[in-house]
Amino acid sequence: MELLPTGQFISPKAIPGAVQQLLNPQLSAKPTQIVSGAIKSQLSPDGNTLAVITAGYNTVYTGASNSTLDKTDSTQYIFIYDVSGANKATPKLVQAIHQNNAFDGLAWNGNQTLYGTGGADDAVYVYSRPSALPSAQWSQTAAIALNHGKGIGSGVKPNAGGLALSGNGRILVVANNYNDSITIIDTTSNTIMSEYDLRPFNTSGTQGVAGGEYPWAVSLKSDDTAFVSSVRDREVVVLNLSNPAAPQFITRIPVKGNAYGMTLSPDQSKLYVAVSNTDQVAVIDTASHRVEKTIDIARQSGDGDDHGSGNNRKYSGRDTVNVTVSRDGRTLYAVNNGDNSIAVISLDGNEGYHVTGLIPTAYAPKDVTLSADGSQMYIINGKSNTGPNPLYTSGTTAQYQFGLEQSSLVSAPVPRGDVLARLTSQVDENNHYSVRESQSDRQTMNFLHDHIKHVIYVVKENRTFDQILGDLGNGSNGDPSLTMYGKATTPNFHNIAGNFVTIDNFADPGDGSMDGWSWVQHAHVTPTEEVSQQENYAGVSRGMSYESEGANRGLPVGLATTAMRDGASGGAYSTVTSSLPGGTANALPGIADISVPDAPFGYQKASIYDAVLQAGGTVRNYGGMVNNTGSIGTIASPLLNPFAAGNIQAYPLKPSLVTLTDPYYRGFDQGYPDTFRELEWNREFQQYVANGRLPSFEFVRMGSDHTGSYAQNVGQMGTAEQEQADNDFAVGKLIETVAHSPYAKSTLIVVVEDDSQAGSDHVDSHRAPAYVVGAYVKKNAVVSTAYSQVNAIRTMEDVLGTQHINLNTAYAQPMADVFDTGSDGSWTYTAVASTILRGTNVGNVATGPTSAGNDGNQYAQGPDIHPLHDATYWANATKGFDFSREDRVPPELFNRVLWTGVMGDKPYPVPHSIYTKMSAEGTKTVAAADDDDD
Numbered sequence: 059m060e061l062l063p064t065g066q067f068i069s070p071k072a073i074p075g076a077v078q079q080l081l082n083p084q085l086s087a088k089p090t091q092i093v094s095g096a097i098k099s100q101l102s103p104d105g106n107t108l109a110v111i112t113a114g115y116n117t118v119y120t121g122a123s124n125s126t127l128d129k130t131d132s133t134q135y136i137f138i139y140d141v142s143g144a145n146k147a148t149p150k151l152v153q154a155i156h157q158n159n160a161f162d163g164l165a166w167n168g169n170q171t172l173y174g175t176g177g178a179d180d181a182v183y184v185y186s187r188p189s190a191l192p193s194a195q196w197s198q199t200a201a202i203a204l205n206h207g208k209g210i211g212s213g214v215k216p217n218a219g220g221l222a223l224s225g226n227g228r229i230l231v232v233a234n235n236y237n238d239s240i241t242i243i244d245t246t247s248n249t250i251m252s253e254y255d256l257r258p259f260n261t262s263g264t265q266g267v268a269g270g271e272y273p274w275a276v277s278l279k280s281d282d283t284a285f286v287s288s289v290r291d292r293e294v295v296v297l298n299l300s301n302p303a304a305p306q307f308i309t310r311i312p313v314k315g316n317a318y319g320m321t322l323s324p325d326q327s328k329l330y331v332a333v334s335n336t337d338q339v340a341v342i343d344t345a346s347h348r349v350e351k352t353i354d355i356a357r358q359s360g361d362g363d364d365h366g367s368g369n370n371r372k373y374s375g376r377d378t379v380n381v382t383v384s385r386d387g388r389t390l391y392a393v394n395n396g397d398n399s400i401a402v403i404s405l406d407g408n409e410g411y412h413v414t415g416l417i418p419t420a421y422a423p424k425d426v427t428l429s430a431d432g433s434q435m436y437i438i439n440g441k442s443n444t445g446p447n448p449l450y451t452s453g454t455t456a457q458y459q460f461g462l463e464q465s466s467l468v469s470a471p472v473p474r475g476d477v478l479a480r481l482t483s484q485v486d487e488n489n490h491y492s493v494r495e496s497q498s499d500r501q502t503m504n505f506l507h508d509h510i511k512h513v514i515y516v517v518k519e520n521r522t523f524d525q526i527l528g529d530l531g532n533g534s535n536g537d538p539s540l541t542m543y544g545k546a547t548t549p550n551f552h553n554i555a556g557n558f559v560t561i562d563n564f565a566d567p568g569d570g571s572m573d574g575w576s577w578v579q580h581a582h583v584t585p586t587e588e589v590s591q592q593e594n595y596a597g598v599s600r601g602m603s604y605e606s607e608g609a610n611r612g613l614p615v616g617l618a619t620t621a622m623r624d625g626a627s628g629g630a631y632s633t634v635t636s637s638l639p640g641g642t643a644n645a646l647p648g649i650a651d652i653s654v655p656d657a658p659f660g661y662q663k664a665s666i667y668d669a670v671l672q673a674g675g676t677v678r679n680y681g682g683m684v685n686n687t688g689s690i691g692t693i694a695s696p697l698l699n700p701f702a703a704g705n706i707q708a709y710p711l712k713p714s715l716v717t718l719t720d721p722y723y724r725g726f727d728q729g730y731p732d733t734f735r736e737l738e739w740n741r742e743f744q745q746y747v748a749n750g751r752l753p754s755f756e757f758v759r760m761g762s763d764h765t766g767s768y769a770q771n772v773g774q775m776g777t778a779e780q781e782q783a784d785n786d787f788a789v790g791k792l793i794e795t796v797a798h799s800p801y802a803k804s805t806l807i808v809v810v811e812d813d814s815q816a817g818s819d820h821v822d823s824h825r826a827p828a829y830v831v832g833a834y835v836k837k838n839a840v841v842s843t844a845y846s847q848v849n850a851i852r853t854m855e856d857v858l859g860t861q862h863i864n865l866n867t868a869y870a871q872p873m874a875d876v877f878d879t880g881s882d883g884s885w886t887y888t889a890v891a892s893t894i895l896r897g898t899n900v901g902n903v904a905t906g907p908t909s910a911g912n913d914g915n916q917y918a919q920g921p922d923i924h925p926l927h928d929a930t931y932w933a934n935a936t937k938g939f940d941f942s943r944e945d946r947v948p949p950e951l952f953n954r955v956l957w958t959g960v961m962g963d964k965p966y967p968v969p970h971s972i973y974t975k976m977s978a979e980g981t982k983t984v985a986a987a988d989d990d991d992d
Contacts, residue, residue, distance in 0.1 A: 059488065060443055061443075061844060062421060062443060062567070063443075063565035063566065063567045063822065063824035063846055064565075064567040064846060064848060064866070065490075065565070065567075065844065065845075065846045065848050065849060065870055065871075066397065066398065066488055066489050066490070067487070067488040067489075068398050068418065068419070068420055068421050068443075068488060069418045069484055069488060070418065070419055070420035070421075070437075070439070070466070070468050071468070072418045072481055072484050073417060073418075073468075073470035073471070073473050073477075073481065074470075074471065074473070074477060075147070075470055075471045076468055076469070076470035077147065077148050077468070077469050077470070078420065078466050078467070078468045079149070079466060079467055079469075080092045080464055080465070080466045081093040081094075081096055081110070081112065081135070081137055081464070081465045081466060081467065082151075083135055083137070083154030084151065084154065085131060087131075088118065088131065091118065091131070092464040092465070093112050093114060093116055093135050093137075093154075093464070093465055094114030094115050094116060094440070094441055094442075094460070094463040094464055094592060095112045095113045095114015095115065095116060095134070095440055095441070095465060095589070095592045095593070096110055096112050096114070096424060096425075096438040096439060096440055096465035096466075096467070097111060097112060097113045097114075097160075097161070097162050097424045097425070097438075097440065097589065098110070098163065098164040098424065098425050098438075099111075099164070099425045099426075099427040099436060099438050099467075100164045100165065100166055100427065101141070101166075101427050101428070101429070101430065101436075102166050102169045102190075103166060103168065103169055104169045104190060104430075105141070105142075105429065105430025105431075106140065106141060106142035106169070106190070106192045106430075107138060107139065107140060107141065107142075107152075107169070107192050108138075108141045108149055108427060108436055109136055109137070109138055109139075109164055109166070109172055110136070110137040110139070110164075110438055110467065111134070111135070111136050111137075111157075111160050111162075111163070111164045111174050112134045112135050112136075112137075112160060112465060113134060113160050113161050113162065113177060113589060113592070113593060114134070114440070114441075114460075114463070114465065114592045114593070114596075115460035115461060115463065115592045115593070115595060115596045116132060116133065116134060116135070116596065117132045117460070117461065117596045117597065117950070118131045118132050118461075119461075119950055131156075132596070133156045133157060133158055133159075134156075134157045134158070134159055134160035134177070135154045135155060135156060135157060135160075136154070136155040136157055136160075136164070136172070136174050136185070136196075137153075137154050137155075138151070138152045138153040138154070138155065139151055139152060139467070140152050140192035140193060141192070141429060141434075141436070141469075142192050145192075146429055146433075146434050146469075147434060147469060147471075148469060149436065149467060149469055150192075152192060152193055152195075153195055153196055155185065155196055155198075157174055157176065157183055158176065158179055158599075159176050159177035159178045159179040159593075159599070159600060159601065160174060160175060160177050161175050161176075161177035161217055161218060161219045161235065162175070162219050162220050162235075162274065162275070162589075163175025163182070163218060163219055163220050163221035163232065163233070164221060165221040165222065165223045165230065166223070167223055167227045167230075167245060168190075168227065169190035170186055170187050170188075170189065170190055170194075171184065171185070171186050172184075172185045172186075172196065173185075173221055173223075173230060175218040175219055175220070175221055175232060176201070176218050177217050177218055177219075177593065177600070177601060177602075178215040178216065178217055178593075178599065178600055178601020178602070179201075179218070180203065180204045180205070180206050180207075180215070180216040180217075180218055181201050181202055181203050181204060181218060182201075182202040182204070182218060182221070182230065182232055182243065183198055183200070183201050183202075184198065184199050184200035184201070184202065184248060185197065185198055185199065186199045200248045202243055202248050202249075202250070204216065204218055204232065204234065204241050204250070204253075205250070206234065206237050209236030209237055209601075209603075209611060210236060210237055210238055210611065210638050210639065210640075210645060210646070211236065211603060211610070211611025211612045211613055211645070211646070212611065212612030212613055212630070212631075212634045212635070213603075213612050213634070214236055214601065214602075214603045214611045214612055215236065215601030216234060216236050217234070217235040217236035217237075217601060217602065218232055218233075218235070219232070219233040219234065219235035219273065219274060219275075220232070220235075220273070220274055220275040220276050220287075221233075221276065222275075222276035222278045222284070223245075223278070224280075224299075225278070225280045227245060228244065228245055228246060229242060229243070229244065229245065229251075229278075229299065229302055230242070230243040230245050231276045231278060231284055231299070232276075233273040233274060233275065233276050233286060233287075234253075234273065235272060235273060235274065236272075236601075236603075236611065237639075238255060238256055238257050238270055238271045238272070238273065239253050239254055239255045239256055239270075239273070240253070240254050240256065240273065240276065240284070240286055240297075240305075241253045242254070242299065242302045242303075242305065244302075251302045251303050252302060252303050252304065252305060254297065254305040255270075255639060255640070256269065256270025256271075256273060256288065256295045257269050257270045257271065257640060257644055258270070258644075259640050259643070259644045260640070261295075261307040262307070265643045265644065266643040266644065266647045267647060267648075268290065268291050268646070268648040268650055269288070269291050269293065269295070269310060270286070270288050270293070270295050270310075271288055271289075271290040271291050271646060271650075272289035272290040272291075272586065272652060273286050273287065273288055273289075273295075274287045274288070274289050274317065274318050275287045275317075275318065275319050275320045276320075277320045277321065277322050277329060278299070279322065279326050279344060280326060281300075282298060282299045282300040282302075283296065283297070283298060283299070283308070283344065284296070284297040284298075284299050284305070285320060285329055285342075285344075287317035287318060287319070287320055287331060288317055289316045289317060289318060289586055289652060290316070290610070290646070290650045290652050292312060292313055292314070292315060292316055292317060292650075293310045293311060293312050293313060293317060294310070294311040294313065294317055294329070294331060294340075294342065295307075295310055295311075296308040296309050296310070296311060296347050308347065309347050311342055311349060312349075313331060313333050313340045313349065313352075314333060314338060314340070314352065315333040315334055315335035315336035315337075315338060315374070315656070316333065316334040316335045316584070316585075316586075316652070317331050317332070317333060317340075318331075318332040318333075318334055318378070318380060318585065319331075319332045319379055319380030319381055319393070319425070320332065320381065321381050321382060321383050322344070322383075323383060323387050323405075324383070324385060324386070324387040325387065326344060327343070327344055327345065328341055328343065328344060328350075329341075329342040329344050330342075330381045330383060330390055331381070332378045332379050332380050332381045332392060332393070333352070333378060334377045334378055334379055334395070334396075334584065334585055335374055335377070335584070335655050335656050336352075336374055336656070337354070337355045337356050337374050337375070337376040337377070337378050337394070338352045338353060338354055338355065338378065339352070339353040339355070339378060339381055339390065339392050339403065340352050340353075341353065341411065351411055353390075353392075353403055353411050353412075353413065354413075355376050355378055355392060355394065355401045355413060356372060356373070356374070356376065356865075372658060373658060373862060373864050373865040374656060374664075374864055374865065375396045375397065375582055375655075375864040375865030375866050376394040376395075376396045376397045376399070376865065377394060377395040377396030377397075377584070377585050378392050378393065378394050378395075378401070379393055379394075379395045379424065379585045380392070380393040380424060380425045380426070381393070382425070382426050382427060382428060383405070384428060384432050385428070385430075385432055386432070387405060388404070388405055388406050389402065389403065389404060389405060390402075390403040390405055391403070391426050391428075391435070393419075393423050393424065393425060393426055393437075394416075394423070395422055395423060395424065395440075395585050395588070396582070396585075396865070397485065397488075397489045397865065398418060398419050398420070398421060398422070398423060398439075398485075398488065398489075399416045399417060399418055399419060399423075399485045399488075399489075400417040400419060400423065400426055400435075400437065401413050401415075401416055401417075402414050402415045402416070402417065402473075402478060414478065415473075415478035415481060415482040416481065416482045416485040416486075417473060417478070417485070418481060418484050418485050418488055419437050419439060419468065420437070420439035420442065420466055420468060421439055421440070421441050421442050421443065422439055422440040422441045422588065423437055423438070423439045423440070424438055424439065424440050425437075425438050426438075428472070432472065433471060433472055434469060434470070434471060434472065435469070435470055435471075435472050436467060436468070436469050437467070437468040437469075438465065438466075438467055438468075439465055439466055439468070440465060440588070440589070440592075441463040441464070441465065441569075441592075442463050442464040442465070442466065443822075444459055444462040444822065444823040444824060445462065445822060445823070446818075446819060446820050446821055446822055446823065447459060447462055447818050447819060447823035447967075448818060448967050458815070458950040458953060459569050459570075459814075459815045459823045459824070460569055460570070460592060460595055460596070460815075460949075461950065462823060463569070463592075489865070489869060490869040490870070490871075491865075491869055493869065495871070495872075498874070499871065499872055499874040501879075502872070502874040502877055502879055503853075503856035503857070503872050503874060505834075505879045506806070506834060506856070506857050506877060507856060507857055507858075507859055509803075509804065509833065509834065509883065510804060510805065510806045510832070510833060510834070510857050510858075511754065511804045511805075512752050512753070512754060512755070512756075512801055512804055512805040512806070513754070513755050513756070513805070513807075513854050513858060514755075514756045514758060514792070514796065514805060514806070514807045514808070515666070515755065515756065515757050515758065515808050515810075515854065516758045516759075516760055516789060516792065516807065516808070516809040516810070517575075517578050517682070517757070517758070517759055517760070517761075517809075517810055517811070517812050518760055518761060518763050518785060518789070518809065518810070518811050518812070519571070519761040519762075519763050519764035519811060519812055519813075519816075519944075520571070520763065520764050520811060520812070520813055520814065520815055520816035520817070521543075521763055521811050521814060521816065521817055521826060521827060522540075522814045522816075522817040522818060522819035522823070522825060522826055522827075523536065523562060523564070523814075523819055523821070523825045523826055523827050524536055524537045524540035524541060524817070524818060524819045524820055524821075524825075525540060525541060525542050525543060525816075525817035525818070525819070526541070526542075526543055526544075526548055526551055526827050527541075527551065527552065527555055527560070527562075527827050528540050528541035528544075528820075529541040529544045529545060530545075530552060530555060530556060530560060532555075532556055532560060532840060533840050534555075534560040534562040534842075535562045535563070535842065536562065537819075537820040539967075540817075540818045540819065540820060540967055542817065542956070542957065542960045542961060543763075543779065543782045543783075543786075543960070546892060546893070546894070546918070546920060546923045547779050547782055547783050547786070547892050547894055547923070548782060548783065548786040548892065549786065549790075549890050549891075549892055549918035550786045550787060550789060550790030550793075550889050550890065551786050551789070551790075551827065551829070553790075553887075554789075554790070554829050554831055554887070555827070555829060556838070557837060557838065557887070558829070558830065558831050558836065558837055558838075558839075558885075559829075559830055559835060559836050559837075559839045559840070559841050559876045560839070560840045560841070561827075561828050561829070561830070561841050561845060562825075562840060562841075562842055563821075563825070563841075563842045563843060563844050563845065564810075564825065564826060564827070564828040564845045564846065565822065565824045565825055565826065565845070565846040565847075566810070566812070566813045566814045566824055566825075566826045566846070566847055567583075567824065567846055567847060567848065568583070568812065568813040568815075568847075569591065569592075569595075569813065569815060570595050570813055570815050570949070571606070571812055571813055571815075571944035572587060572590070572591040572595075572604055572605060572606040572944075573587055573588060573591050573606070573813075574811075574812035574813030574815075575606050575607050575683075575812050576606060576653055576654075577812075577813075577847045577848070578810060578812050578847055578851075579665045579666060579667075579682075580654065580655055580664050580665055580666075580863065580864070581664075581666075581847065581848045581851045581852075581863060581864060581866045581867045581870070582655055582664065582864050582866055583653075584652060584653055584654075584655060586605065586652045586653075587605045587652065587653045589602075590602040590603065590605045591605070595949060597948065604943065604944070605652055605653050606653050607653075607683050607711065607944075608651070608683045608684075608685075608710075608711025608712050609711065610646060610651060610652055610653070611646065612634075613631065613635070613645060613646050614626050614627060614631065614711050615646050615648075615649065615650065615651050616649055616651055616683070616711045616712050616713050617649070617711060617713070617716075618648065618649050618713070620632060620642055620643070625709060626685045626709035626710075626711060627685055627709075628688070631645075649662070649713055650662070655864060657669065657672075657861070657864065658861060658862075658863075659672045659861055660672070663714070663863075664863040664864050665712075665714070665863065666755070666757075666851050666854055666855070666860075666863065667679065667714065667715065667718075667755060667757055668714050668863075669855060669858075669860035669861055669862075670754055670858055670860055671714065672860065672861060673858060673859055673860040673861065675753075675754030675755055675858055675860070676751075676753040676754045676755070677715070677718050677753055677754065677755045677756075677757070678718055678719075678720065678742070678753040678755075678756045678757070679710065679712075679715045679718050679719040679720065679756075679757045680719075680720050680723040680735070680738075680739050680756065680758045680759060681708065681720075681723050681725040681726070681735065681758065681759030681760075682712075682715070682719075682725070682757045682758075682759045683710060683712040683715060684708035684709060684710050684711060684725040685708065685709045685711060685725070686707060686708050686725050686726070686727055687706055687707055687708065689727075689729075689770075689942070697730070697734060697772050698734060698737065699737070699738075699741075700722045700724075700738070701722040701738065701741060705722070706721045706722065707721060707722050707723060707724040707725075708721055708722075708723060708724055708725045709721070720738065720739075720742060722738050723735060723738045723739065724738075725759060726761055726764075726943065726944055727767070728761075728762065728764060728765060728766035728767035728771070728781070728941045729767035729770035729772055729941075730771075730772060730773075731762060731771065731772070731773030731775065731781075731784045731788070731899075731900055732760040732761070732762040732784050732785045732787075732788035732789070733773065733784055733788045733791070733900040734772075734773065734900075735759075735760060735788060736760070736788040736789075736791050736792055739758060739792065740791070740792075740795055743795060743796075743799070746801075747799055747800060747801070752801050752805075754858055755854070755858060758792070760785055760788050760789060760792075761785070761812075762781045762782070762784045762785035762788070763781070763782050763785040763786075763811075764781075764816070764944070765778040765782060765956070766781075766936065766939065766941035766947070767941040768781075768929050768932035768933050768936065769929060769932075769933035771929075772899070773898055773899045773900050774898045774899040775895070775898045775899075775900070776928065776929020776930075776932055776933070777925035777926075777927060777928070777929060777932050777959070778925075778932065778956055778959055778960055779894055779925045779926070779960060780894055780895060780898060780925060783891070783892035783894050783895050784895065784898075784900055786892065787889060787890075787891045787892065787895065787900065789809060789829075790887075790889030790890070791889045791915075792807070793807055793831050793887050793889065794887050794888055794889040796832070797885060797886045797887040797888075798886070802832075802833065802884075802885065802886075803833045803883045803884065804833065805832050805833065806830070806831075806832040806833065806835075806854075806857060807829075807830070807831040807832050808828075808830055808850055808853070808854065809828065809829040809830075809831070810826070810828045810829075810847055810850060811826045811827065811828075813826075814826035815949060816949070816952070816953055816956065817953065817956075818967040828845070828850065830873065830876050831885075831887065832885065833883040833884075833885060834877050834878060834879055834881055834883050835876060835877060835878070835885065836876055836877065837878075837881075837885075839876075841875045841876050843871075843873075843875045845871075845873050846870075848866045848867060848870045849870050849871055849872065849873050850873065851863070851867050851870075852867045852870040852871070852873075853872045853873045853874075855867055856872050888916075889915070890916050890917060890918040890919075891915060891916070891917050891918065892917070892918055892923070893917050893918060893920070893921075893922040893923055894923045894924060894925060895917075896917070896922065926959065926960060926961075926962055927959055931959065932959060935955050935958075935959055936952070936955060939952065
């Protein structure tokens, strides 16, 4: 078993006889380069060849400093395996085909032609081999351009997705994932016959109604009926393609969640649809076009019973994304991306549809393919544990978090009987479904629920534990050689961790801000978001959009009307959408957001703040999920007190937060200091002190520790160290303010990073600093229990008495080990500013936190420290970087710029051949070569 940053475990080789092999393209110059993002697998009709296509980060850097993009090998791949004869149990890699871009489209036409979709290339690639021999080499014979130019959204490219081939092999249908349409191709000439827009404005003339958006998969019946799954709109669109030059709309089949992969039964009478968000398989009668049954994956393990309390609430989180049916039509296999399992479903008419067991997989499984005789299964996964960064793997240059993730292929005999029963128990254990909360934890959380009435949840940006706290020296597991912003720069974080609890085994499951913000809000990430992110972070050429924080394809989808969307974007929404097919009215209408899951208590409500509202609590949002008004250079002054001047700073994008957001609190903007944000938060806090109405839950965004926009910082902080110190002081002042208020004994403050992508850590690239401060928190303690953002949200659920928002929080352990319920609940804290902030414009007045008497602000003790370089250096070093939104800069290069700018001539962190590994019990030291499942 291997511990994931989510708090789950995986056991990919638990199936007896399983063989796992990494997706290594065997590049001569990079023999250990491993590919990520495996997304689709297909078996040739003769059963002798397995093809696997990837849609991952797969970006390689070379050169003396590993900062030069290798354009030749920074591609996606189609892996070709020989699975004939003796190779059936252990597939033999025959070839790894370079493909510039790719997505979830892979289809065979006979045994000698293969199609792969090109994602942002807006093309279908055609490959051929001279014979059907599994060892024959493939070559590209055509590239069929789909001619979209751009996707439907703001600044997004097209994204060619799922594929389906007609029974006679003459028609190929492509799901245009970012154009909400399908393209029909004549395979005899490799030419386009037609394109059909799936949205209601085209099919029925209905304006401003959502439908057919984010098409994912296509299935074709022999009678030319096409079924297309729509992820965003939770439906399957049915078309008649008997005249492929003029498709005819038939109907829309609604399903209860997000529709992903599909497969037809052998006799084509049934269509099985993977339905994420509700963890179901919808069974559609292909004659009547109706859902005749839904198969509920969750019923297998009883994971809807809320730890045996008997209320039978249904939690989602398994994220069923694909389905495969056996050739005899008696068994269906459903791939669950969220809990790393495959559900085995009996389709036997005598017994009815039911889940007979679960099979554990590697991390983030995407597809399963069966051998021709049905005896062997081939499971592909999208990612892996990263381990420490840098991690020593000889010849590998990528040390960025996405570059460390690896896909693999697991081949194993199809398990049955007692073996399947044992594997089902393993899945339950891996996901804590079979674990009941301890009596001591329950007592602790009950006590806190009775005594704590307010939670302030502060979310910061992108740091690892070692980067900030590696130099603590209090017995916690830190590596000071990796500490970039030590105690002199971040005196408050060091004092908070040292005086209260140092949590040195805390993980951020997210790989970047896109999924990081989903984990901090939802304790979960949706399959579309996870796949989109790997390609988005690989750069502009990959084409995928930033699908998070209230935006899909760059549009503010959380807002229902054009007027609201224009208001939140300064009119940009109408401007960028007016020329798109269907115009503004039909550009992702409605409030469906592919990054927000459902909760037991409502559609798209699986957020911690929605849970608080559902429980009758009150919420205030500061800077989360908002659009800022203009840039730092254009917004009205004064910046220090926008409320007094009536200068709106941000517009909320989340429906439930529209009336609960402070409009004078600025969102993500690296040119705007966190100390200015703290002043605005403090202004409202003092009102709550006066009126006694502090909300139950506050969501507070403070992201200056991301750093950037050095030449535009209105706080006169032009260096990374100063911006980090600004973040440190702002968080410290927030904690000080609460400590010296009437709310001190009834308030808990939880501080996390959204992700840990921007630094090195000797334990794990996902290990991050987290701080818990307030009443009944232990003092001067080190806690090494394995916790993550999921545990943090579970803790807040328990403290505030909310429902659990999904499977992850329902079965996560609360962070009980950080509390001391035997104390009297008293605590205090006084913030200090790093001396590196002298001369900057932070604090309560323009002169900054210069001395006692300036609202009590003081500098930290010790000699003054200064940035290694000035603002001009930092502006030049990041010239051309886009800091306007999260993570638009080249992440691998930015990390190296930060290291050099802060650490000077100290060599960039070298790979570790011996490292410390995260585990449930704490940490253990292992050799990199032995980093395998236990």
